[in-house]
Amino acid sequence: MERGKISKILDISWRFGVTTASNDCDNVAKSFLQLKLCLEDDGIVKNVFIEMTIGQFYKFLHDLEKAKCNIDLLL
Template sequence: MERSISKILDISWRFGVTAASSDSDNVAKSFLQLKLCLDNDGKIKNVFTEMTIGQFYKFLHDLQKAKCNLDLLL
């Protein structure tokens, strides 16, 4: 199976805090909404995701690790 690699055109994000919820464990929890605008062989696609702050820091760490690995190859 052949996979194509998408090019990231734009990234936008929003930070928020849950003010009210039917689940009291979720009140006052921080979250981050991320929108990626991708170009996949000329076809533009928006990808949306929401993550906790902990998940965001893990994602950021993984991106930094990937960048270091790519830097070693170049």
């Protein structure tokens, strides 16, 4: 996916998880979220996978809400 190019979102699926075992004790019991975005770009469909911490997810959600408000102002 090229930078600056806009793809159409066809589907979003997500999965929430908790790390139960790790070589690093600090990572045990940490929550995470996995997103699967199904995108269409010039007729080509591709899946993009993203994993983020809960903190990163809340920042992502905040940014989406901010973008929606900006789009609503334009319409």
